[in-house]
Amino acid sequence: MTDTSAKSSAALENASGAKRVNVALGDRSYDIHIASGLLSLAGGLIKPILKQQRVFIVTDENVAKVHLGTLKAGLATQNIEAFEVVLPAGEATKCFAVLESTIDQLMAQGADRNDVVIALGGGVIGDLTGLVAGLLKRGMRFVQVPTTLLAQVDSSVGGKTAINSKIGKNLVGLFNQPEMVIADQDVLQTLPVRELRAGLAEVIKYGLIDDLSFFEYIELNAEKLNAASPEALAEAVRVSCESKARIVSEDETERGKRALLNLGHTFAHALERANGFGPALLHGEAVGCGMAMAMRYSQALGLCSGQEADRAEKGILALGLETDVRKLAGGPYEANALLEHMMHDKKAEQGKLTLILAKGIGQSYIEKQVDVEHLLAFLKTETAV
Structure with missing residues (x-):
């Protein structure tokens, strides 16, 4: 020290x-x-x-x-x-x-x-x-x-x-x-309930990335977290900060592993941009839905089982977050517009889109060879009324 x-x-x-x-x-x-x-x-x-x-x-x-x-x-x-x-x-x-x-x-x-x-x-x-x-x-x-x-x-x-x-x-x-x-x-x-839930989206993210035991802690303590239990929140903050500190220490400028911290964020940023960064949709609300979309897309690609994707979605829902883009505030959202916004993501390189996908809960990875046409078809399914 x-x-x-x-x-x-x-x-x-x-x-x-x-x-x-x-x-x-x-x-x-x-x-x-x-x-x-x-x-x-x-x-x-x-x-x-x-x-x-x-x-x-x-x-x-x-x-x-x-x-x-x-x-x-x-x-x-x-x-x-x-x-x-x-x-x-x-x-x-x-x-x-x-x-x-x-x-x-x-x-x-x-x-x-x-x-x-x-x-x-x-x-x-x-x-x-x-x-x-x-x-x-x-x-x-x-x-x-x-x-x-x-x-x-x-x-x-x-x-x-x-x-x-x-x-x-x-x-x-x-x-x-x-x-x-x-x-x-x-x-x-002192946080409004909506702001608290928006923060819980980033908390559960650490479990989904590479920490199944933390995801299980969140599953067991979702009610306490939603009620702003000081003990549950303090533990969530500690584990989340330790997780992020570890990843940042390994990859400060996001040339590799740190990109995992963007699980769901490429979808989320597109949702926010489509909403004009307006107050109808908070960042954490977009992230909650974006992570569910990332898990569903991973399932669509055959990377993870439907059981894993469903469990992840239920965990997000238990924190009071919307996981269905058709019901998400600030909509309706349109597939082609979302894809266009995603192509402007910071992780896109030379016209190619990078996504953080998952082989299961706690098994996220960086995918740099995203099939844009396949992704568009997925987005059309996600936004279809």
């Missing part, structure tokens, strides 16, 4: 059920702190990495109303001055215009390369802020403070930062690892 990590970890002594997961990336390694009450302890966690006794917080209007005051109070205990930029909530915030305005606001407040930016919010704020930090004055350090389940188990970990373009989701971005991730479990108790 580095001296900075040791000092930050000392701040966790008073936290309830504190856990620490390390993302091992050499000199860019960092810790994910998981516990209740961390917003109030944020000053002690962050102070060891500061060169100046101030931070710049980027958040959104919804999160600011609930959590900004608590975070600022936690920073004030260590005499850390906090400036803030409050943005509109929603996926539409991940765009060039807001990227530019956020950078301008931070510079107007005096932010420089010796400062630290804090991303306080869900995946949208985390993705945008990480990109802002990577670009502003050729790079500032930043800290992820995820306030949604989805962000705690997925988007805040691993250094992917991006905004959307008119062509597709997350197409403009860079890899920029945070200094640390502060996952306060108390904030999950």
